[in-house]
Amino acid sequence: MRSSFITWYPYCRRSDTIADALGGRSHLIHYLSFKRPMQAPLKYVLQTIRTLAVLVREKPEVVLVAVPPIFAALPVLLWARLRGGTRVVVDAHTGIFEHARWTWLMPLTRWVFRSADAVIVTGGHLADLVDSWGARTVVIGTVPVRFREGTAPADCDGARVVVVNTFSVDEPVGETLEAARMLHDSSFFVTGDVRHARREWIEGKPANLEYTGFVSEDEYAGLLRAADVVLVLTTHDHTMQRGGYEAMALDRPLVTSDWQLLRETFSRGTVHVQNDADAIAAGIVHALTEKTSLGREMQILRREHQTLFNSRLAELQQIAGLTEHADANGELAAARP
Structure with a gap:
């Protein structure tokens, strides 16, 4: 069966990975500027037109759509209703439940989720919530x-701490700057488009911290491979950390926030901390001290999570009606028609 994954973001590794595993195509549909609410009305009109054009051209039998924005699901549901027989799977990122920008639209979100054939969520707590709305979930x-191998970054002084960051509302950037100021013997590299950063974060950064700006895939891969520690933080509970998966993929020690979901997900190779400067700094020192053993634990964790992903993907394929097979590496992939 043909499948397409619609995402109204300029980039999304999660969508790309799931689409590829299902044997489908990932479409990152985005116009105008990113994270500019004033542009949203025009942007959403353009992206709706583009989404419908993709669906008309490809005629997929299964459509996956990432939310937020919840409006991305509307043309997909319309297409499925008009065509008949098309299955719709919504990939619900945590922000749809947590961020004030989207929570006021919860009645619409509930309707969309009930209208879909399945809803992908990132944890059991959210699965319980969405199940209570009458929707079918897959975690x-x-x-x-x-x-990729990536482009190696220039040498730096001391240990290299890579802060995976997007300047989102749930990221404790100010506390991270203070932690970096305490650890002046280490070098901090903070990712993310600085156009979304507060002015005081730019002007008040410590000398041992550098904002990388939005970097290419090769630069990003090289930066993470060179990291002694990867730091990924959130002030919001039930928020999955993509940067944590990236650290795990490269067997890098991880420092992340002390939430139950993150403790369960990153149960090895990880130091969990409170989101204050002292705790962040202490966690980084601990991770640097135990770098070798944490790296070995990450290798084990990566294999465990690959097995878990294969199992959950099989469940999704069954719901969506997609056939499956194991590839040469034992990883689940969709059988292409």
Whole structure:
């Protein structure tokens, strides 16, 4: 069966990975600027037109769509209704449940989820919530990441701490800057488009911290491969950390926030910390001290999560009506028609 994955983002490794595992195509549909709410009305009109054009051209029998924005699901559901027989799977990112920008639209979100054939969520807590709305859920928190070799970054002073960051509302950037100031013998590299950063974060950064800006895939892969520690933080509970998966993919020690979901997901190779500067700094020191053993634990965790992903993907394929087979590496992939 033909499948397509629609995502109204300029980039999304999660969508790309799931689409590839299902044997389908990932379509990253995005116009105008990213994270500019004033542009949203025009942007959503353009992206709706483009989404319908993709569906008309490809005529998929299964359509996956990532939310937020919840509006991305509307043309997909319309297409499925008009065509008949098309199955719709919504991939619900945590922000749809947590961020004020989307929670006021919860009545629409509930209707969309009930209208879909399945809803992918990132953890059991969210599965319980969505199940209570009358929707069918599949939990896929872990999505395997594969990196190119990448471009090695320039040498730096001391240990290299890579902060996977997007300047989202749930990221404790100020506390991270203070932690970096305490650890002046290490070098910090903070990813993300600085156009979304507060002015005081740019002007008040410590000397041992560098903002990388939005980098290419090769630069990003090289930066993570060179990391002694990867730091990924969130102030919101039930929020999965893609940067944690990326650290796991490369067997890098991880420092992340001390939430139950993140403790369960990153149960090895990881130091869990509170989101204050002292705790963040102490966690980084611990991870650097135990770098070798944490790296070995990450190798074990990566294999465990690959097995879990294969199992959850098989469940999704059964719901969506997609056939499956194991590839030469034992990883689940969709059988292409």
